[in-house]
Amino acid sequence: MTDSNAFDIIVVGGGPVGLSCGWQAAARGQRTLVLDRHGFFNERNGTSGAERHWRLQYTQEDLFRLTLATEPLWRRLESLAERRLIHSIGSLWFGDVEVDTNEGQIAETMRVMDKLGLRYEALDVRDIERRFGFTNLPQHYAGFLQPDGGAIDVRGTLAALYGLAQHHGCVLRAGERVIDLAPDADGVTVRTDERTYRAAKVVLANGPGINDLLGPLGATLDIKLYEMALVSLRRRDENVDFPFWFVFQQPTEEDTNLFYGFGRNPWSPSELVRLGPVFEVNPLDHADQATNRPDPRHVRRLTSWVADHLPALDPEPAHTGACLAVLPSDLERQFYLGLAEGLVPHGENIVIYSAGWGFKFVPLLGEICVDLALNGGTPHDIARLAPTATLEAQQ
Numbered sequence: 001m002t003d004s005n006a007f008d009i010i011v012v013g014g015g016p017v018g019l020s021c022g023w024q025a026a027a028r029g030q031r032t033l034v035l036d037r038h039g040f041f042n043e044r045n046g047t048s049g050a051e052r053h054w055r056l057q058y059t060q061e062d063l064f065r066l067t068l069a070t071e072p073l074w075r076r077l078e079s080l081a082e083r084r085l086i087h088s089i090g091s092l093w094f095g096d097v098e099v100d101t102n103e104g105q106i107a108e109t110m111r112v113m114d115k116l117g118l119r120y121e122a123l124d125v126r127d128i129e130r131r132f133g134f135t136n137l138p139q140h141y142a143g144f145l146q147p148d149g150g151a152i153d154v155r156g157t158l159a160a161l162y163g164l165a166q167h168h169g170c171v172l173r174a175g176e177r178v179i180d181l182a183p184d185a186d187g188v189t190v191r192t193d194e195r196t197y198r199a200a201k202v203v204l205a206n207g208p209g210i211n212d213l214l215g216p217l218g219a220t221l222d223i224k225l226y227e228m229a230l231v232s233l234r235r236r237d238e239n240v241d242f243p244f245w246f247v248f249q250q251p252t253e254e255d256t257n258l259f260y261g262f263g264r265n266p267w268s269p270s271e272l273v274r275l276g277p278v279f280e281v282n283p284l285d286h287a288d289q290a291t292n293r294p295d296p297r298h299v300r301r302l303t304s305w306v307a308d309h310l311p312a313l314d315p316e317p318a319h320t321g322a323c324l325a326v327l328p329s330d331l332e333r334q335f336y337l338g339l340a341e342g343l344v345p346h347g348e349n350i351v352i353y354s355a356g357w358g359f360k361f362v363p364l365l366g367e368i369c370v371d372l373a374l375n376g377g378t379p380h381d382i383a384r385l386a387p388t389a390t391l392e393a394q395q
């Protein structure tokens with residue numbers, strides 16, 4: 001093995017979390033390599049599309065505290081990259097306030113916002129219809145507007161993270177797939193389809209591909225992969241705009257009945273706005289089965305909801321796409337984040353991050369993964385997220 005193939009930290013996966021790890025490890029003086037099987041900025045995994053929802057509010061207090069801890073890190077990233085990444089168009093949650101969803105629950109979230117002192121405006125159905133242009137909503141619907149929430153510029157974030165990683169000397173290699181890992185007491189041997197590398201620590205930030213690497217070591221995370229529809233619609237009236245909105249509704253027999261949408265994109269203005277259903281149905285067995293095409297039924301469910309409730313939008317799709325969502329089967333846990341200690345042999349040398357609605361946490365996830373790799377711990381409460389797995393080899 002040549003010195004050029006030896007690193008302090010190798011990060012598998014160059015999506016936003018992997019790039020955040022690459023930047024923060026290199027900035028701390030670590031010889032760092034980030035490998036991605038596709039290109040950086042690829043749209044084939046969990047990060048396609050232009051925007052993600054930024055929100056501070058969470059139903060679970062520990063996750064809420066993590067968003068509060070993430071906010072100053074976004075500000076630092078914006079300042080280092082000299083560009084705005086979070087646009088505070090507001091975060092509107094409304095619907096049936098008692099319904100439990102993967103996104104959270106409105107009534108309990110209002111209680112936690114009160115406890116943690118986060119400002120918000122409580123709204124009844126008349127406010128929501130009058131102020132934001134929704135119509136024909138069930139009369140028991142209610143919710144809140146949290147004004148600091150909004151939209152994250154996905155491509156701007158990736159460009160910022162890539163630039164900072166490169167600036168600090170992180171080696172970034174695209175088109176190289178990690179095939180297997182061999183951890184031992186001193187580190188990890190990482191074999192790709194091109195070379196063999198050695199690192200003291202490895203961070204697995206390869207999203208939907210995590211079990212391809214953990215499985216042969218004897219552990220499988222209980223994750224589910226869903227292809228979710230992304231739909232762009234035309235605004236009928238350019239004077240009408242929206243905050244980010246998410247409608248909480250009772251599930252139907254066929255799907256979760258949840259929809260969301262963004263307002264006018266502030267960093268790339270157009271007549272289009274982006275919406276989507278959040279249907280956790282029909283999971284794929286493997287990421288390689290992804291078609292990158294949305295289920296037409298899901299698109300129809302969304303556009304029919306829009307036709308009923310959002311007259312300011314033309315329900316005829318201007319553009320559709322799909323994005324791979326990786327979620328833990330146990331929705332309570334939200335993510336997998338921690339050391340693989342106890343899951344695979346010499347797992348103390350492997351950090352795991354996968355699954356969940358993670359974009360809003362990207363700067364914090366990079367910091368925590370690097371802390372875990374270098375110090376074996378983090379000051380943040382990540383107990384809920386600790387990796388557990390089906391253990392095969394050790395049974």
Ligand SMILES: Cc1cc2nc3c(=O)[nH]c(=O)nc-3n(C[C@H](O)[C@H](O)[C@H](O)COP(=O)(O)OP(=O)(O)OC[C@H]3O[C@@H](n4cnc5c(N)ncnc54)[C@H](O)[C@@H]3O)c2cc1C
Pocket residue numbers: 012013014015016017018035036037038039042045046047051052053054176177178179205206207208209210212228229276323324325326354355356357358359360361
């Ligand atoms: C429709 C949709 C809406 C979402 N909305 C929100 C939202 O509003 N707010 C929010 O916070 N989050 C949201 N999320 C979640 C968020 O987008 C993801 O959590 C985040 O983008 C995932 O980033 P990542 O770096 O973990 O993974 P990915 O972007 O999936 O990157 C993983 C990378 O690993 C690479 N890779 C895989 N296997 C290998 C291998 N063996 N060797 C080398 N490279 C490999 C892949 O090529 C890929 O580039 C949403 C997700 C979806 C699908």
